[in-house]
Amino acid sequence: MILDSKIPEGPLAEKWEKHKFNVKLVNPANKRKYDIIVVGTGLAGASAAASLAELGYNVKAFTFHDSPRRAHSIAAQGGINAAKNYQNDGDSVFRLFYDTVKGGDYRAREANVYRLAQVSVNIIDQCVAQGVPFAREYGGLLANRSFGGAQVSRTFYARGQTGQQLLLGAYSALSRQVAYGKVKLYTRSEMLDVVVVDGKARGIITRNLIDGKIEQHSAHAVVLATGGYGNVFYLSTNAKYSNATAAWRAHKKGAYFANPCFTQIHPTCIPVSGDYQSKLTLMSESLRNDGRVWVPRDVATAERLRKGEIRVSDIPEEERDYFLERKYPAFGNLVPRDVASRNAKQMCDEGRGVGSSGLAVYLDFADIIKRTGADAVAQKYGNLFDMYAKITGENPYEQPMRIYPAVHYTMGGLWVDYNLQTTIPGLYATGECNFSDHGANRLGASALMQGLADGYFVIPYTIGDYLAQTPPTPVTTQHPAFAEAEAEVRARIQKLLSINGTRTPDDFHKQLGHIMWEYCGMARNAKGLAFAKQEIQKLRKEFWSDLKLVGTSEELNQALEKAGRVADFLELGELMVDDALARNESCGGHFREEYATEEGEAKRDDDNFAYVAAWQYTGDNQPEILNKEDLQFENVKLTQRSYK
Amino acid sequence: MSWISKTFSSSIGRKIIMSITGLFLCSFLVVHLIGNLQLFKDDGGQAFNVYSHFMGTNPIIRTVEWVLVLGFGFHIYESFVLTRRNKTARGNGYVTDHAEQNSPWQSRNMGLLGTIILIFLLVHLYNFFYRARFGELDPDINNNDDLYTLVATSFKQLWYVILYVAAQVALGYHLVHGFRSAFQTLGLNHRKYTPAIKFVGYAFSVLVAAGFASMPLYFYFFK
Amino acid sequence: MAGSNPNAKPMNLTLKVWRQKNRTTQGQIVDYQVKDISPEMSFLEMLDVLNEDLLRRGDEPVAFDHDCREGICGSCNLFINGRAHGPEAGTTTCQLHMRKFSDGDTITIEPWRASAFPVNKDLSVDRSAFDRIIQAGGYVSVNTGGVPDGNEIPVPKDIADRAFEAATCIGCGACVAACKNASAMLFVSAKVSQLALLPQGKVERKTRVENMVAQMDKEGFGACSNIGSCAAECPVGISLENIAILNREFLSAKATSNNLA
Structure with a gap:
């Protein structure tokens, strides 16, 4: 398949404006006829759910937490970048764009990053209006600090708890829509599969974590905002429950997974x-x-x-x-x-x-x-x-x-086009869940910016373009694809419960983490990666024959939840290794020992690897197909980083 | 006027009633204590009897008396309602609870302290108020009812003195929490003034409790 | 294997853990022994050890809520030895470490107790009542887009700082758990004062406090009697001053709002 990134024509600075004009609009009276599912209620999910509901769509928001406020966005400490230039120190949208592309070691899409820098200024205004208590100067204006080696002070912050304050802002906007009845909130509900009807995402299958009930939910479009996959490594700064299951299930249903080997080590x-x-x-x-x-x-x-x-x-x-x-x-x-x-x-x-x-x-x-x-x-x-x-x-x-x-952050994620749509029509990915903006390395204070940019200011426009081309007739769970997906989910749970071996899910997870950290961590080489691939395959086999669980699926069973997530990590881990093996260069967070300068620094190969690696699932235990989206750099000059 | 009943049946509304009636009862304590100080006058009780005659007959005082009854009534009624509500809110209690490590004893036991004070109040009312108002007291030399002698003889009984002193200790602790708590409930909290309110609260509690307790002790030991 | 102190001595402990199958069944305390607990472990890592043991033996692990394990998400909520989040002040359960305990100790672990927080299973409770209180008014009614520039309305630094301090509430529910009355006023007051202090929140301050208090009462939380356990046990130090602000906001809203209902 040829990857179409759908980047709008025209000069960089005008692309987003032009695109907003060109996208099709949904008639205000028709918006209430469309259902949208948003999975995940962190910064990207809560902001998207709230904004879409404000527009008039019917939103169903899902989180496996007991409350949207628990999402791991809450743990971000440092701050959020915005090209406000309040400090009069030479910042601009272009500078933020440039820093982000360069920081990402030239493996991100120019158009996406530029849009991110453009809307960054709106995010601050929005959050202030919501009552987010940003740090202030004595004169009452917003304070800034420099962060992550940037040469300008463009980081807005709320002491060391910026993520918490921004998430609570998005959570409050979401809560307001819940009160209005425009968002139906499903807590303690874990998404276990995407339902694809005639090639389009039309719903999801969830499991209620308290009573184990498997539920079918239908919608005209599905947005995944389920975060990153850093927990493949077992030990990371991610929360204990952070996992890749939603993204991985989507991948297995046809969404390409981009740059999985790009992980940031803090x-x-x-x-x-x-x-x-x-x-x-x-x-x-x-x-x-x-x-x-x-x-x-x-x-x-x-x-x-x-x-x-x-x-x-x-x-x-x-x-x-x-x-x-x-x-x-x-x-x-x-x-x-x-x-x-x-x-x-x-x-x-x-x-x-x-x-x-x-x-x-x-x-x-x-x-x-x-x-x-x-x-x-x-x-x-x-x-x-x-x-x-x-x-x-x-x-x-x-x-x-x-x-x-x-391990701190994963730059890789579901491949999305300029509209944040994955390769499954109607399935969108926002925030850390997608791969789009950080290239091979994310700069400090950029994760919060991207999550909120996607949720507040990008998806509300781009999803309309898709919906306007979808008839507003109700989508139900009648289609056999729903029953099929549910049956698959049930079978998988039953399989996990019936193995009755000797090793716990955590035990497998720790071993996987050890393999990943040792061979696909801070420094990688072909030999180690090849070895890791074998080890992961062995471990996966062992998992499916020696896993120990107790209890049933009709109750709160945290070990069972864990097992399902580890099973997915065991597959994703192998793809990360494949990706690291295929990328014969060093860039950003991906350091291949074979590709280093004489001083031992990362050596990029722009001639051969200036592309996004988008992996296509072909079946269980089958090699995935590598699709390449070539990256064009028209506005920045590719240089080698040097810090000597 | 449903918004009024809604306001005062809400959790905060009920607390506001508790605090207003509580502060009102504090003002009563002050008046009562100052008046009773006449017991210490060494005139065979004449001044005290003049004072109690005034209190028992003045129409304004008699009217305010009903306000006082209402004050007590609401304070006690709300405390019962709130206690019940709070017990329901907890549901099943903890197997192990070490609340003593996070809060002062009196703050957690206002109900108990209040109950002790209520029992005392009933005994106290029966012994003095009821007998002065509805019973037959001998006249003193000024032809006022000789409440003083009743007080003096009552406070010669040990169990009575013990009950009184114990009740005053309970009252003191009740006030230590109640005084400052009333200001907090009314939202009268400010980093400049709250420390002063706390100090005044302590001083008030000690003075009032010690003042009232000194009377039975004085009669028992020195009369 | 201790990182900082190679000589840290492992401990053996007796755990008395509340076990309850689900919302409708009765629960009870069950005794467990855990061995070789490193003082460097966090309290939840000690429970992980117990759960791995239980699972290997074919027994059901103890269900408990947790997630970020860095003291900010507010998921963890254990009542340890009679104290919300255990013996260390200003600390969530996940940040409590085993060096606070000694070899041979008996540790009682219970779920939060409040009618408004029903037990899901074992130590996990349902705190959705907090969400419903926020839904009743814990927000500023602005839609995405169309808002003024961030610097349009200056906010005095001390006001912004105080609003921030109130806004740091992590919604763990320790205030309710510790309060003799199972009152949620510290939680509610933190949000009410944050938004009442900021100019952006002032527009709706009257309806906000009226609706949030009404919802709080409806959920079945108790009434505050100014005991102070909540603030003493709050892992992020939300101050009692906020409850005074809540009371003040409520009183003035009731006295002056145009709401007759």
Whole structure:
């Protein structure tokens, strides 16, 4: 199939305006005749559901949480970018566009990113009007900070809880529509399949997590806003329930999956403390502004440190290796996320890691504390230091923090065109669930921007274009495709319950995570990836023959839920490996050891790999087909990143 | 006027009634305490009897008396309604509950304290108010009813003194929570003034409880 | 395997856990032993260990709610040793770590108790009443698009900061769980004061507070008696001052709104 990205003609800056004029409109009186299903109620889902309901469509919103407010958008700390140029420091829509494309290592679509930068300014206005309490200056105007190495201050924030405040804003807009009866909210309902009728998405199958009831829901269009798949790695900064099931089910029904190997590893997370570790916690990137990253110079010293024979304070200054400052004198500790992460891994691989596991490096605040005093540091980072102390039981004012990279965000996702429509007509994907805007690496404070841009300002226009071409006759669940899909879902659940083996879903998940992290994590090579592919296939077989579950499907059964998600991760994991193997270059979050510069930095191959890899499902245990969407760069010049 | 009944049957509305009647009862306590201070005058009870005669006969006081009855009535009635509602709201209780680690005892036991005060009130009303108003008291030298002698003899009985002092301790604790709580319920909270309200609340509670408790103790030990 | 402290000693604990099959059945406390618990574990990781053990043995794992495990989503909600979110102040259950306990301890774990929060199963409760309260008015009625520029209406910094502090409520329900009266006033007041403080929320302040309080009562939450347990147990430190603001907003709305119903 030829991928048509449907990018509008014309100059970059006019594409979106022109497109908005060209899309077909649904007559206001007809809007109430259309049903739209929105799956997921995070930033992208809640904003889409609320905006579509405001327009007059009948929306059914689904979340597996007990409330829309629990979605993991809530955990975003830093902020949200917008090209407002309130600070008069030279920001503009074009600059935000340029930074995002460059930050993504030139693997994103220009037109989508430009539109994102354009609507970014509307997002801030919208959120302020909803009562989102952004940080303010003394004069009462909105405050900004610089973030993620950007050269302008364009990040709006609400202390360290920007995601929470934005989500609660979208949640309030959604709640208002629920009260008006325009949105019907289904909580604790997990989507287990998409129903495709005559090639078009016409509904979904859900399972009520409390009583296990399987339900059919029909609509004229379906929007997936179900987040990313970082939990393939088991350990990540994602929430425990974050999963890929909705996107993966859609993929198996015909939606292409794009760039699955593009995952972002965040350098400053609290390291793993033991086998029991259930998730990883991010420490804001801002800490690298003042903290210095180091490991012991000698392997022997590191070893004694790990055994507890010596303490950090016993290591003299000259035996400390501030490796980022040494290798990147220009940027020092502020190199981009991927570079910082890879270097930390390298140090640990050399045997110089710290902590009893040896999988951590120090982030040291001794200098800044000496220079400005502990109080000044507490002013700036107090809440982060407290959080660190709570989790680790160590006092970061007295000894350096231990940090290690962790999986944080997935740039890949369902392939969508300019209208955010997947390769299944009538099926849309928004937010982290799609692949569209971040290329091979996402910049800080851009995830919130994209989720809300898609939900508030893109999908309300583009979905109308599709609906206007769909007759407003009611869609029911009468079509046999619904019964078929339901039967498949039931059979799968029964199969999971009937295996009666010995290993728990978490056990399999941990093993998968280990394979993914080891061979498809921060650094990848062909040999390791090939090995990982075999291991995943073996593990998948074992899963389907040795899984242990108890109880029934007619009750709250959290292990059963987990098993279904792990089963999907076991398939998605293999596709990620395939994608990483097929992309014979390094770019952004995808680092292939074979494709590095002499200094060991990522080396892109724009001649052969400036494309989006969109994978097409062909059947269980069958190789997927790689479709390529070539990326055209007409407005930015492709350059190699350098931070020396 | 359904909005009025709706307002005052809502959870906050009922609390507002509790707080207004509570503050009103506080003002009564002040008047009652000041008047009763005459018991300490060493004149064989003449001044106190003049005062109690005035209180028992003045038409304005007699009218306000009914307001006071209403104040008590509403305060007690609402407390029952709210307690029941709150018990229903909890449903099945906890197997293990360590609320003492998150809040002061008196705040969680206003109902218990109030019940002690109510029992005391009934005894108190029967012994003094009822007998002064409807019973036969001997006249004093000014031909006023000699309530003073009744007080003096009552407070020579140990069980009575114990009941009184215990009730005043309960009242003190009731006020420690109730006084500041009333302001909070009325929304009168401000970072500048709330600390002062808290301090006044403590001082008020201690003074009122100690003031009333001092009377039986005075008669028992010093008369 | 402790990360920070290689000498941390593993603990053995007795857990007394509330087990309840579903909404309609009676529940009871069941005793479990967990062994080799690292002090570095979070409380929920300790429960993970228990659940993995149970599942392997063919017993039903204990159902409990959790998700982000970084103290912000508000999903986790355990009543631990008689305290909402356990013994550590200002901390959600997921951020509570086992180093707060000692070898040989007995730990009682119960679900939130409130008629408005029926138990789904074991330790999981239904908090949809909170959603319905927000649906009754916890929003500013603006549609997407057509709003003024973000800087059109200045908001004094101290007002924005206070609104933010109220807005940080995570909706976990610890206030209801800890309150002797199972009152939801701290939760309701946090939203009411956030929006009453900001100019954007002032337009609807009267109807908002009237409708949200009416819904709160309808859900069967108790009445606040200013005990303060809620604020003491709130993991994000929502202040009692908000309840005073709620009371004030309610009183003035009732006295001055045009709503006769």
